[in-house]
Amino acid sequence: MIDPITAMTRICAVYGHPIKHSASPAMQNAGIAALGLGWRYVAFDVHPENLRDAITGAKAMRFIGLNLTVPHKLLAMQMVDVIDEAAKPWGAINTIRFEGRSGEDWLPLAQLPPDVETEIRAAGFNTDADAIVRSIHEDLGMRITGARVLLLGAGGAGRAAALRLAREGAILKLQNRTRAKADEVLAAIKRDLKGAQAEVVEPELLQTAPIEVDLILNATSLGLKASDPLPIHEGQLRNAKAVYDMIYQPAETPLLKAAKAAGCKTANGLGMLLYQGAKSLEIWSGKPAPIDAMRKALHQHVYAHV
Ligand code: ATR
Numbered sequence: 001m002i003d004p005i006t007a008m009t010r011i012c013a014v015y016g017h018p019i020k021h022s023a024s025p026a027m028q029n030a031g032i033a034a035l036g037l038g039w040r041y042v043a044f045d046v047h048p049e050n051l052r053d054a055i056t057g058a059k060a061m062r063f064i065g066l067n068l069t070v071p072h073k074l075l076a077m078q079m080v081d082v083i084d085e086a087a088k089p090w091g092a093i094n095t096i097r098f099e100g101r102s103g104e105d106w107l108p109l110a111q112l113p114p115d116v117e118t119e120i121r122a123a124g125f126n127t128d129a130d131a132i133v134r135s136i137h138e139d140l141g142m143r144i145t146g147a148r149v150l151l152l153g154a155g156g157a158g159r160a161a162a163l164r165l166a167r168e169g170a171i172l173k174l175q176n177r178t179r180a181k182a183d184e185v186l187a188a189i190k191r192d193l194k195g196a197q198a199e200v201v202e203p204e205l206l207q208t209a210p211i212e213v214d215l216i217l218n219a220t221s222l223g224l225k226a227s228d229p230l231p232i233h234e235g236q237l238r239n240a241k242a243v244y245d246m247i248y249q250p251a252e253t254p255l256l257k258a259a260k261a262a263g264c265k266t267a268n269g270l271g272m273l274l275y276q277g278a279k280s281l282e283i284w285s286g287k288p289a290p291i292d293a294m295r296k297a298l299h300q301h302v303y304a305h306v
Contacts (some may be wrong), residue, residue: 005037007080008114011061012028012284015046015054016069023104023301024067024277025270030297031281034290037110037168039064041283041284046078048072052079059098064110066096066286067277073128080124093124095280110285127270129164132246135271136215140242142265145169150240152202152231154181157246158219163192165217173211175232177220206232210239219244223253230255237262245269250305274298 001010012032014024020043026042046054051072056067068076073092077083080096087093100118101108105140112118118232136142153164154176166172166189176182182200189196189210203209210233222231224247243259245271256266276296278289 002033003036005040008038009056010037010110010114010159011063012039012065012067013040013058013063013069014041014053014067014069014266015072016043017045017047017071019043019045019069022069023273023298024069026301027274027277027294028281030066031208031290034081034293035281035285035287037285038186046072048075051075055079055096055122056261058096059122062109062114062120063098064108065098065280067280068094068096069278074304076124077121081121086126087124087126089163090126090129092128092160093126094128094276095125097123097281097283099126100304101121103104108284108286119143119239125280126232127276127283129160130279131181131272131275132161133168133266134165134275135269136217136244138275139267139271140238140241140244140265142215147171148216149173150175150206150211150213150232150236151217151219153221154178155219155221158187159188159216161219161246162189162198165199166193166196169196173201175203175206177203188265196224203233205237210236212240214240216240216243216264218243218247221247223247223255224249226250226254228254230258234258234262237264240264242266246272248273249302270298270302 022043025043032039076093097110100112100120107113149170152171152175162185174182189198218231220231222228237259240263245253245256245265248268248270259266281289
């Protein structure tokens with residue numbers, strides 16, 4: 001049963017550009033309803049040059065919180081009043097919680113009456129980085145600490161995954177079409193973490209001499225189009241225990257299909273979307289996210305019409 005909209009209804013939103021394909025409203029409204037919060041979560045197409053105004057407006061209207069997606073995650077760092085310590089290493093935020101002053105403390109607006117007279121601030125968080133670790137853990141049943149991970153791709157997603165997995169204690173092999181970008185990510189890991197176990201490998205080398213790994217993680221865009229080649233030589237798949245593809249549309253990329261045929265455990269990137277959203281809802285509400293309800297809604301939204 002969904003609460004009707006009244007003059008007391010509180011709002012959360014996602015800002016992106018473009019935004020029309022976002023699965024977040026379906027997933028978050030299912031989570032909000034399962035928690036009985038009575039809020040609504042809506043999506044807005046916000047042009048980057050209007051992002052500051054849009055955040056200020058949400059603060060003025062006492063939204064509960066915001067999600068930020070492409071291309072706003074870096075920009076928004078400069079537009080919040082405080083940044084959660086754990087978000088700082090990522091240089092990006094995907095979640096804002098609006099908070100009201102209560103004496104010396106700041107409380108989430110969810111804990112204050114909608115009409116409370118108080119100063120309000122925007123606090124920035126990043127729930128993306130932990131979502132990759134949680135998804136690998138939950139969806140593949142795998143511990144990252146000590147795992148040998150072959151990470152394909154050194155773009156935005158690959159870089160964030162590399163840094164997060166290195167922190168979690170993975171033993172990383174980085175591969176990227178453009179070698180210089182893999183080298184740059186390696187340098188960033190070494191700067192971030194003394195004693196990190198990471199190196200760059202050449203794609204050609206794996207073709208002739210596959211290496212034993214626990215996990216292959218695809219963070220390239222190869223697989224989005226049906227005509228794409230595999231992001232890795234097929235022979236390498238027989239030397240991996242599990243394969244995770246950050247792509248979730250299609251649900252089974254050619255890489256995951258080939259990985260299954262080679263006997264690997266597999267998972268796609270829908271779990272990353274789920275767990276980043278679940279964590280945002282927890283940050284806003286202070287309650288454990290209703291994972292099953294959110295997963296079901298996400299699944300329906302992403303795959304129902306395929
Ligand atoms: P995202 O933010 O999703 O990570 P991105 O930063 O554009 O997107 O990164 C795309 C990744 O896919 C990169 O690792 C890219 O390799 P390059 O750094 O060499 O560009 C990889 N990629 C895209 N098309 C590719 C192709 N045809 N073959 C191999 N790698 C490809």
